[in-house]
Amino acid sequence: xxxxxxxxxxxxxxxxxxxxxxxxxxxxxxxxxxxxxxxxxxxxxxxxxxxxxxxxxxxxxxxxxxxxxxxxxxxxxxxxxxxxxxxxxxxxxxxxxxxxxxxxxxxxxxxxxxxxxxxxxxxxxxxxxxxxxxxxxxxxxxxxxxxxxxxxxxxxxxxxxxxxxxxxxxxxxxxxxxxxxxxxxxxxxxxxxxxxxxxxxxxxxxxxxxxxxxxxxxxxxxxxxxxxxxxxxxxxxxxxxxxxxxxxxxxxxxxxxxxxxxxxxxxxxxxxxxxxxxxxxxxxxxxxxxxxxxxxxxxxxxxxxxxxxxxxxxxxxxxxxxxxxxxxxxxxxxxxxxxxxxxxxxxxxxxxxxxxxxxxxxxxxxxxxxxxxxxxxxxxxxxxxxxxxxxxxxxxxxxxxxxxxxxxxxxxxxxxxxxxxxxxxxxxxxxxxxx
Ligand code: SF4
Numbered sequence: 001x002x003x004x005x006x007x008x009x010x011x012x013x014x015x016x017x018x019x020x021x022x023x024x025x026x027x028x029x030x031x032x033x034x035x036x037x038x039x040x041x042x043x044x045x046x047x048x049x050x051x052x053x054x055x056x057x058x059x060x061x062x063x064x065x066x067x068x069x070x071x072x073x074x075x076x077x078x079x080x081x082x083x084x085x086x087x088x089x090x091x092x093x094x095x096x097x098x099x100x101x102x103x104x105x106x107x108x109x110x111x112x113x114x115x116x117x118x119x120x121x122x123x124x125x126x127x128x129x130x131x132x133x134x135x136x137x138x139x140x141x142x143x144x145x146x147x148x149x150x151x152x153x154x155x156x157x158x159x160x161x162x163x164x165x166x167x168x169x170x171x172x173x174x175x176x177x178x179x180x181x182x183x184x185x186x187x188x189x190x191x192x193x194x195x196x197x198x199x200x201x202x203x204x205x206x207x208x209x210x211x212x213x214x215x216x217x218x219x220x221x222x223x224x225x226x227x228x229x230x231x232x233x234x235x236x237x238x239x240x241x242x243x244x245x246x247x248x249x250x251x252x253x254x255x256x257x258x259x260x261x262x263x264x265x266x267x268x269x270x271x272x273x274x275x276x277x278x279x280x281x282x283x284x285x286x287x288x289x290x291x292x293x294x295x296x297x298x299x300x301x302x303x304x305x306x307x308x309x310x311x312x313x314x315x316x317x318x319x320x321x322x323x324x325x326x327x328x329x330x331x332x333x334x335x336x337x338x339x340x341x342x343x344x345x346x347x348x349x350x351x352x353x354x355x356x357x358x359x360x361x362x363x364x365x366x367x368x369x370x371x372x373x374x375x376x377x378x379x380x381x382x383x384x385x386x387x388x389x390x391x392x393x394x395x396x397x398x399x400x401x402x403x404x405x406x407x408x409x410x411x412x413x414x415x416x417x418x419x420x421x422x423x424x425x426x427x428x429x430x431x432x433x434x435x
Contacts, residue, residue: 002030002124003041008061011048013197013233014105014168015081017148019046022080022108023137025129029115033139037061038068042076044111047083049163051335058083066098074120076100078111082167105168106153134185145386145415147191151179151217152198157236159263160274160341161306161334164199171200173208176217183224192415193229193384194221201232202239215247222253228417229384229400233259234301237277237285245292255400256293260285261301265316269306274341279320286324297401299328304361305354306334307345314357321364327372327401328428329365333358366427373403373425380435381405383420385413404429 005026009019022044023033037043043065047058062079069075078101079092085104092102103110112129115121136144154169155162183194196217198204205213214232221230230253237260248254260282264270267278277285289296302317321329333354336343349357383397383405394406395413397420406429407420413434420432 001032002121003032004034004039005031005042005044006034006037006040007044007046008037009046010054010057011046011050011081013148013195014150014199015046015048017150017197018080018106018108019044020137020140020147021106021132022046022111023139024132024135025108025112027137028129028132028135029112029121029124030128033137037065040075042078042111042115044078044080047079047081049082049167049337051332051337053335055083062096062099066096069098076111076115076118078103078114080108080111081105082163085167106150134182136186136189136191141189143387143414144186144189144191145384146193146195147186148195148197149179149182149186150174150197151204151214151232152201155199157200157276158274158341160272160345161303161337163337163340166339168199171198171203171206173204173206173212176208176212176220179217180220180224183221183227187224187226190415192227193231194227196221196230196232198232199234200236200239202235202241202244213243215243218244218247218251218254222251227253230254231257231402235260237262237275237282240285240289242288242292245289248296249293255402256296257299257400257402258289258296259299259301262320263301263303264306264309264313265318265320266309266313269309269313272308272342272345273303273306279316282320283324286326295401297327297403298324299330299402300326301330301332302361303332303334304357305349307336307342307347307349309334309349318361318364321361321368325368325372327403328369329361331358331361331365369427370425373427373430376403376422376430377425378422380419380421381432383407383418383432385416385418388414405432406430407432407434409434 007019009015034040048054065077077099079099080103084102101111101114152171152173154171155165156170158165202214262282265279336347381399385395385397387396394408397405405420419435422430422432424431
């Protein structure tokens, strides 16, 4: 063993994928995972700044590690992810002088370079990490049923409130061979479901040769032996076309599942957000999906309390939610992020009002979810089993529509497709019996 590492991850699936990649590189060099960052020879914080709360959490965690390093000066501390941007690294170094490496999202090689130059580890060889991209880290190896595979990196859209384009750079597609190689390797290691990731995943291939797009890639990934399910996220309404929807409908392994944020119901707010579509255009996309795939499951993201959002604007969001009856809604209260366009706007919806709107919309969403999930009572659904929850002595899995299902069963169900009869339905999960 070369030493120990710990990676603390917060934020989106893209961060999870980056952490997996880094863990496999560190393990290829002989490092072994340890459960606590305080005990690790290499401690990495993979951060998110989409909202204030995860950023505050990372700062608290980092400050604590600074204290630990005083008693263990040989420890290497790396800060990774969206907290680190080119311009920010200098300022961060002044605030956190004990951090050894600052890595922008997906730039894991910076830490590997630092380790290889470090006196204690200079005997290690970079060549050891070459195959690491496709290897699952030990922490995942026995239980990874699903894995995240980035296919586009960065985002060029620049929605007014979003910090991601400034942190992850303009969007670019990964080469198909690289993606297909990674998926094949994951399947060989027991992964049953891959989630193809991108900030705007349906832009995949815009910078590659003609004919290579997400619809094409889904069909290619589906040829992977041993793989049972494929999902992709997150889509943008402006790039979702019928070719992609048909590819989902026609490719067995691709789940009938879409993640398409609408963010707001009011055209005035959508324009200010620079989302690039109107409410009517969003409705049309949902109608196109449902005409090709009538039972498709559709998740969305919504922001309440954006600058200038009046009660009338908010009620348009509620009406859109009521009308479309989508399957899941991730509701966020607007939080201004420095360097974004909307940061210069007056954050004029009070914290109490944002919370009132969140709660009101959440009630609508819960009602819709219960009504939809109760429609499955007594029916049998196919669940891919992802985890055994020891404390509750039950298995957890998902339907192809991404509905969460819990059930009790003897024997090892991990990674298997099981038929579960639904006995109870709540807003966010269901409980059933194995058949
Ligand atoms: S599409 Fe908009 S919200 Fe999504 S990552 Fe890009 S800028 Fe951010």
